[in-house]
Amino acid sequence: MAVEQPPAPAAPTAQPKGGKGKKLLRVAALIVVAIAVKFGISYAFNSPVHAEAGDCVQVTGSDNSPEVDTKDCSDKDANYKVVKVVDDTFDTNSCGTVGEAALAQQWESEKFVLCLNAVK
Structure with a gap:
């Protein structure tokens, strides 16, 4: 009489470490970070300066693409003082x-004109 043996347990299948799903997730995360850095830093550093009357600024660049940074009025780089700000116009x-x-500025829907006097 033959004794029937129970079937042998199936060998566990090895799960690949760091499979395609994880790789895809890492690539997607890098893309999201790159986009956030590009637009976040761009927005933070390229938004126009909406100075107030009495503030001093440094204006550099060309007439078509001026760069404006607020400065302390005692700063040697300050070359203009804002005497008036006119909102909602170019x-x-x-x-x-x-x-x-006068310097017209726009960032998204915000537009304004800085009226300036040279710092002497």
Whole structure:
């Protein structure tokens, strides 16, 4: 008489470590971080300076692409003082006779004109 043996347990299958799913997740995370850095840093560093009257600024760059940074009025790099701010316009004539120069700025839907006097 033959004794029937129970079936042998199936050998466990090895799960791949760091499979395609994890690799895909890492790539997606890197893409999200890259996009956040590009737009977040760009927004933080390229947004126009909405200075207040009495603030001093440094204006550099060309007429078509000016760069504006707020500065302490005692800073040697400050070359203009804001004498008036006109919101919701690009019209540099809105300064009227106030100030020697005018600089129109826009960031997204915000637009304004800085009326400036040279710092002497």
